[in-house]
Amino acid sequence: MTRSPLSPTPRTTLGRSPDRATSDRTALDAVLDVGLTCHLGVLPTGHTAPMVLPTGYGRDGDTLYLHGSTGATSLRAAASGVPVCVTVTLVDGVVYARSVFHFSMNYRSAVVYGQAKAVTDPAAKSHGLRVITEHLAPGSWSHAREPNKKELAATSVLALDLTEASVKVRGGPPKDDEADVAAGVAWAGVLPLHQRWGQPEPCPLLPSDAEIPEHVTARPQPGIAKPAKEI
Numbered sequence: 151m152t153r154s155p156l157s158p159t160p161r162t163t164l165g166r167s168p169d170r171a172t173s174d175r176t177a178l179d180a181v182l183d184v185g186l187t188c189h190l191g192v193l194p195t196g197h198t199a200p201m202v203l204p205t206g207y208g209r210d211g212d213t214l215y216l217h218g219s220t221g222a223t224s225l226r227a228a229a230s231g232v233p234v235c236v237t238v239t240l241v242d243g244v245v246y247a248r249s250v251f252h253f254s255m256n257y258r259s260a261v262v263y264g265q266a267k268a269v270t271d272p273a274a275k276s277h278g279l280r281v282i283t284e285h286l287a288p289g290s291w292s293h294a295r296e297p298n299k300k301e302l303a304a305t306s307v308l309a310l311d312l313t314e315a316s317v318k319v320r321g322g323p324p325k326d327d328e329a330d331v332a333a334g335v336a337w338a339g340v341l342p343l344h345q346r347w348g349q350p351e352p353c354p355l356l357p358s359d360a361e362i363p364e365h366v367t368a369r370p371q372p373g374i375a376k377p378a379k380e381i
C-alpha cells in the first residue's frame with residue numbers, strides 16, 4: 151500500500167525555520183520508532199490550561215497507540231474526542247556557538263494532531279497493547295504473561311491516526327554571525343548526545359542462575375540517524 155507523504159495543514163505548517171521540515175513520511179516513522187516517550191497534550195473539559203504529560207506509546211503503520219489507567223485524566227479527556235497534540239523529541243546534541251544568541255540543539259522531533267479513539271474491542275485492544283509493549287521492550291509480549299481480563303479492564307488504549315503530523319530536524323554546526331566567526335571569540339561546535347542501553351540489572355527476586363533472555367541482552371542500541379541534509 152502506498153503511504154501518503156506528510157502534507158502540511160495550516161496547523162502543521164512550520165512558521166519558524168520551515169527549511170527544517172520534511173514531508174517524508176518515513177522521517178516521521180523514524181522519529182517515532184527511535185523515541186521511547188511522547189508528550190500527550192490535551193485540554194480536558196473544565197480545565198483552564200492544557201495538560202501535557204509524558205507517556206509511552208507504540209506505532210503500527212499510520213496509527214499511534216497510547217495506553218494507561220482507565221482513571222487517568224489525560225487519557226479520559228483524549229478518549230472523549232477533544233483534539234489532542236502528541237509530540238516526540240529526540241535530542242542529538244547541544245550546539246555551541248560563538249555568541250549565546252546562536253546556541254542551539256540538534257534534534258529530530260515530531261508533532262501529531264488529531265482526535266484519539268478509545269480502542270474497546272478486546273482483540274484490537276490486545277493488539278494495541280502488544281504494539282506498545284513491543285515498542286518499549288521488543289520480544290517481551292511473547293516472553294512475559296499477557297494481560298488478564300481484570301488488567302485489560304483497568305487499562306485504556308487509545309489509537310491516534312498519524313495523518314496530520316509534522317517533523318522538524320536540525321543537524322550540523324552552529325550558524326554564527328560572520329563577524330563573530332572572523333573575531334574568533336569562542337569555541338564553537340556540537341557536543342553530540344547519545345542514548346545508550348546499559349547492562350541489564352536482574353530483579354533481585356530472580357533465581358541467581360536465571361539467564362537473561364536474548365531480546366534483552368541483544369537489544370540494538372538506539373539509532374543515531376543523521377538527517378538527510380545538514381540544516
Ligand SMILES: Cc1cc2nc3c(=O)[nH]c(=O)nc-3n(C[C@H](O)[C@H](O)[C@H](O)COP(=O)(O)OP(=O)(O)OC[C@H]3O[C@@H](n4cnc5c(N)ncnc54)[C@H](O)[C@@H]3O)c2cc1C
Pocket residue numbers: 161162163164165166239240241255257258259260261315316317318
Ligand atoms: C530539543 C528541541 C529544543 C528546542 N529549543 C528551542 C528553543 O530553545 N527556542 C526556540 O525558539 N525553539 C526551540 N525549538 C524549536 C521549537 O520546537 C519550535 O519549532 C520553534 O520554537 C517554533 O515555534 P512556533 O511556536 O513558532 O511554532 P510554529 O513553527 O508556528 O509551529 C507550527 C507547526 O509547525 C510544527 N512544528 C513546530 N515546531 C516543531 C517541532 N519542533 N517538531 C515538529 N513539528 C513542529 C507543528 O505542527 C506546529 O503546529 C526546539 C526544538 C527541539 C526539538
